[in-house]
Amino acid sequence: QVQLVESGGGLVKPGGxxxxxCAASGFxxxxxxxxxxxxxxxxxxxxxxxxxxxxTYTNYADSVKGRFAISRDNAKNSLYLQMNCLRAxxxxxxxxxxxxxxxxSEAGYxxxxxxxxxxx
Amino acid sequence: EIVLTQSPxxxxxxxxxxxxLSCRASQSVYSNxxxxxxxxxxxxxxxxxxxxxxxxxxxxxxxxxxxxxxxFTLTISRLESEDFAVYYCQQYGSPPxxxxxxxxxxxx
Numbered sequence: 001q002v003q004l005v006e007s008g009g010g011l012v013k014p015g016g017x018x019x020x021x022c023a024a025s026g027f028x029x030x031x032x033x034x035x036x037x038x039x040x041x042x043x044x045x046x047x048x049x050x051x052x053x054x055x056t057y058t059n060y061a062d063s064v065k066g067r068f069a070i071s072r073d074n075a076k077n078s079l080y081l082q083m084n085c086l087r088a089x090x091x092x093x094x095x096x097x098x099x100x101x102x103x104x105s106e107a108g109y110x111x112x113x114x115x116x117x118x119x120x
Numbered sequence: 121e122i123v124l125t126q127s128p129x130x131x132x133x134x135x136x137x138x139x140x141l142s143c144r145a146s147q148s149v150y151s152n153x154x155x156x157x158x159x160x161x162x163x164x165x166x167x168x169x170x171x172x173x174x175x176x177x178x179x180x181x182x183x184x185x186x187x188x189x190x191x192f193t194l195t196i197s198r199l200e201s202e203d204f205a206v207y208y209c210q211q212y213g214s215p216p217x218x219x220x221x222x223x224x225x226x227x228x
Contacts, residue, residue: 035217045157045165045208047217059215062121100170106155106212108176110164 002026002109004096009114016086016118022079022096022111030054030074033099035107036081038116040092048094049081050105064090086118122147122211124220132228139196141223143209148189150213156185156194159222160205168207169194199225 008020020036036048049060049070058070069082079096093113100108123146133139143154149172156169167176169185172192182197196203204227209220 044206044222045159045210045219047210047219050215050217059217061216095164100167100176104153104170104212105217106153106167106170106210107157107165108167108170110166112164 002098004098004109004111006094006096006111006114009094009116011117011119012086013120014087014118017082017084018086018116020081020083020094020096020114020116024077024079024096024098027098029072029077031102033105034070034072034079035097035099035105036070036079037095037097037107037110038090038092039095039113040089043092046092051079053102083116086116088118091116091118121216122149122214122218124209124211124218126207126209126220126223128223129221130224130226132226133199134228135199135201137199139194139199139203139225141194141196141207141225143187143192143194143220145190145192145211149192149211152188153211153213154185154187154192155210155212156183157208157210158203158205159208165208196225201227 003025035050067085071080095113096111097107098109152172154172157165159165173185
């Protein structure tokens, strides 16, 4: 079955950096778009970024453009999110998600999330 | 960026009642690439509907999606205790992808 396990969250000071990872299993990783979605405490969902099967296409929310970078390693079945210049408003649970279909980008399968806290 | 507005913010209903949730887009959603998700406290969201009206695997028939263009609806035919949760719509046809603010379905 599809499994997505995020890691790398934690407490970081404003202006700092963090790299999130998502380990995927149970499917052919290179066949699917992958996405990061976040949720601030007590708030709704916010789409952050996605990456296409072979990394040809990436896209970002305006709120993270220029600070975050998504990447993937298909040989390692892994997705990454490099987060730089972190701000308090970046605090939240970060979910990794796999597209439901191989040719689309809706979030069909989700990990359990990793908590990022940006605070001094 | 396409802005999705969900209404109402909170829906108070009794078990057995029908729930109708709305999602309105600021511009037409490409190919009706509109999804609905359910989230319960402390859990990751779960995909219910994709392509505006197709149920994801394992989603019971009491959940149905409809609509096109800018107006979409999620209907839960008869609410059961496990259906009380927060529901989000998302458009995935035009980057940046966007979510609506959510509708909380609570027990009356």
